[in-house]
Amino acid sequence: MKFISYIAGLSIYAASVAALPSLNLPDFDPLTEYAKLLKMCKEDLNRNTYVAVRYAGPDNYKTFAFEECYPYKIDGTLAQMAVFCKSATCYNNP
Numbered sequence: 001m002k003f004i005s006y007i008a009g010l011s012i013y014a015a016s017v018a019a020l021p022s023l024n025l026p027d028f029d030p031l032t033e034y035a036k037l038l039k040m041c042k043e044d045l046n047r048n049t050y051v052a053v054r055y056a057g058p059d060n061y062k063t064f065a066f067e068e069c070y071p072y073k074i075d076g077t078l079a080q081m082a083v084f085c086k087s088a089t090c091y092n093n094p
Helices: 004-020 030-043
Strands: 049-055 061-065 077-084
Touching: 004 061, 030 049, 030 077
Parallel strands: none
Antiparallel strands: 049 061, 049 077
């Protein structure tokens, strides 16, 4: 009886694992991108930059200064990763 319960448990577990949705993994190396975005954020000396953002697409990076809230989407392209180098709070971003 114990063996049948064990097999039944494995069957339920296997079915639940098979039903999981596919993972949405990034098509880039997050550690490499983090270092690149942090460097961009800290080296933008002309503005009071607080965040560097990677948007979807090839070589699609942008920095934002204080008094600007960074948009989560630009022309239909979603932000994939953001690195803050200074504290900031935005109140007008939906």
